[in-house]
Amino acid sequence: MALQMVSENQEKPLKDNVLEFIESGEAESLSALEILTWGIENFGNRIALSCSFGAPEGLILLDMMHRIDPASRVFVLDTGRLPQATFDLIDRVRDHYDKPVEVIFPDAERVQTMVRDDGLNLFYDSVEKRQLCCRVRKVEPLNRYLSELDAWVTGLRRDQGSTRKGTAKIEIDRAHGGIAKLNPVADWSHSQVLDYVLDNQISVNRLHTAGYPSVGCDPCSRAIGPDDDPRAGRWWWENPDTRECGIHTEEKGSGI
Numbered sequence: 011m012a013l014q015m016v017s018e019n020q021e022k023p024l025k026d027n028v029l030e031f032i033e034s035g036e037a038e039s040l041s042a043l044e045i046l047t048w049g050i051e052n053f054g055n056r057i058a059l060s061c062s063f064g065a066p067e068g069l070i071l072l073d074m075m076h077r078i079d080p081a082s083r084v085f086v087l088d089t090g091r092l093p094q095a096t097f098d099l100i101d102r103v104r105d106h107y108d109k110p111v112e113v114i115f116p117d118a119e120r121v122q123t124m125v126r127d128d129g130l131n132l133f134y135d136s137v138e139k140r141q142l143c144c145r146v147r148k149v150e151p152l153n154r155y156l157s158e159l160d161a162w163v164t165g166l167r168r169d170q171g172s173t174r175k176g177t178a179k180i181e182i183d184r185a186h187g188g189i190a191k192l193n194p195v196a197d198w199s200h201s202q203v204l205d206y207v208l209d210n211q212i213s214v215n216r217l218h219t220a221g222y223p224s225v226g227c228d229p230c231s232r233a234i235g236p237d238d239d240p241r242a243g244r245w246w247w248e249n250p251d252t253r254e255c256g257i258h259t260e261e262k263g264s265g266i
């Protein structure tokens with residue numbers, strides 16, 4: 011089926027039965043596998059997994075989706091500032107599953123202008139400049155990519171920090187044109203994720219063993235101590251309430 015093209019701000023209505031299911035809240039009682047099966051059955055090749063290759067959640071979801079449908083889609087945002095460990099893992103996963111990974115790049119002209127005006131390391135100057143960098147390197151490429159989809163899958167979990175407490179298992183993503191956003195492991199604990207990794211021998215980012223629970227861009231991630239908040243190593247110089255890249259920041263009331 012041809013992909014439905016819409017402008018960035020145009021609402022893309024979901025089918026009535028899909029909308030009703032999301033609004034009913036029934037998804038909260040489903041397992042991660044059941045949610046992914048529902049997503050693949052309803053959206054086919056118009057749903058894709060967002061995997062950062064810097065946290066185990068995306069990798070276990072990739073494994074589950076591949077078991078349900080080997081043709082299921084996965085993408086990663088290559089900001090141009092990722093560590094080599096992440097690139098190595100992307101190719102390892104690609105080879106292991108014999109699966110294409112869609113690598114999405116930022117607009118070169120936008121990056122050149124930003125770097126010319128504010129420098130290569132602008133993110134350390136202020137929250138605003140850090141958010142500008144995330145917008146140019148992550149949010150805008152993601153918006154472009156999602157404008158061709160009807161649904162996406164994320165590895166968000168509620169206990170990952172103050173900004174993620176209200177994550178629903180399935181929600182309407184009004185920030186991306188009203189498509190569906192599936193967060194199948196929203197209610198999982200970190201130890202449940204690790205159990206899946208061990209039980210299924212999932213390859214994960216090698217920087218986890220060096221103290222990085224979450225690996226993002228190289229200049230914005232660092233190792234943390236055993237008692238620190240799991241996201242303490244991301245944009246560690248900022249207040250915890252601003253530590254999001256904008257990808258998962260939605261309009262108030264968009265969640266179900």
Ligand code: SF4
Nearest residue numbers: 133143144147227230
């Ligand atoms: S995480 Fe850091 S380097 Fe990566 S896009 Fe955001 S500010 Fe830029």
